[in-house]
Amino acid sequence: MNASAVSVAAAVREGRIQAIDGVRQALQRIAATDKQVNAFTSVLADRALKRAAWVDAHPRRARMRLAGVPFAVKNLFDVAGLPTLAGSKIEREAAPAARDAVLVRRLESEGAVLVGALNMDEYAYGFSTENTHYGPTRNPHDPARISGGSSGGSAAAVAAGQVPLTLGSDTNGSIRVPASLCGTFGLKPTFGRLPRTGSYPFVASLDHLGPFARGAADLALAYDLMQGPDRDDPACAQRDIEPVSPLLERGAAGLRVAVLGGWFRTMALAEALAAVDAVAQALGTTRLVELPEAARARAAAFLITCAEGGALHLHDLRRRAHDFDPMTRDRFLANALVPAAWVVQAQRVRHWFARHVAQVFQTVDVLIAPATPCTAPTIGTEWLEINGQRLPARASMGLLTQPISCIGLPVATVPLWGMNPAAPQLPIGVQLIAAPWREDHCLRVAAALEAAGLCSAPVAALGSGA
């Protein structure tokens, strides 16, 4: 389905289409393409058709801002009646969720219709969605390549035209990396902006939730409708809703934009630099700024992840380590052993970095950096060469996202095409990074780049799914 969430909702509100027809269309597209993509781990046809009929009959339908919009969520979101898998085999034994996650409820209250749950790296620990239990999610623009992760199913479902809107999570880059590799728009809001209640945690100090879509207006609309505090997530800020959708038409006018240098250029391949340079040129900036100690910020995020992720799963690591995905098991075991002094130092460096980056934002509104060092590698790739170093390919996908999520900055990721001459069919994403709580800045720039025709998220040309 090629239509945007905004246009589907308008058509349903105005009675030009029925919600149930749009949902049927999404279910048909999923059936026709998911053998190739493997984005979905559950398709909820009965639930979705009932909900669509509810929307069609609802007296408030003409005012529902997401009326009849099919959407899907990473399978770490609670869905009533399903065990929350979080990409694992172990959680298949968990009790079914009693109710939907808060963000699912907020979207559905505005008329959106949940159609399924999406594949991911086990317990969100990875950047490739090469999940051993459920199979790899394949990149819709080249099924031999990874979709990125850990929200690989969320990006692939949007890129494949299965649904116009999905939700994912981002601890170290898990929205921005798959958005980059699958060529979708993605938003990682400020840490603490959206409540995580009813989602399976990975690293409570770093976990964010956010949307994927094929345009900035859809991201902004979904984001606006998901805002608001929730007392059951202690990290969720008690802030009023600050709608962004009405501000998009302002574009990049008046915003001070700069390119991130240092770490964010040395750890990127040519196609990533070409994408950043194209965005900079479109925005008319030649200014280059550096964040102090970005490599150490990445190391801080790495160690906080180790400690909290390892501790969270200690009980199962003791009893049934053999049931973990081989892609994550030895890392979780090693992480459980990390000494406290390393983690405390990481948290102190995190705060140091946040204070110094805040100084940078006194003279700039939006920073530009690649979302990934390169376009999507083929499935099974073990090593990459970046900046003359031979690095593990999967971990390296997060090199440029980790320093940013370490300090919770909001980021819109936008897709560009044709930046890799060896694989011009592949997209690559650029991060538009703003100061905390300024999602409006990064989404305004995303909308401007989309309006200028530089960034787009076309549906992948997939076959009939034979």
Place this chain on the structure above:
Amino acid sequence: MDHSAYIEAAAATLGLTLTQEQRKGVTLYFGLAASMAALLQGLPLTPADESGNVFVPVPPQGQE
């Protein structure tokens, strides 16, 4: 640096049993974490540089 003695002691303390197959990966990934820790130790901090992990007190419902 050889971390094998620490890995064995910490695993035993935490009640983790490492198989031979797992021990190779665990050693590799613990070494990677150690290299990250060494990088962090190289940043001079003062006692006033506080943790980025701040506790939020929880008031009784209705008394926020």
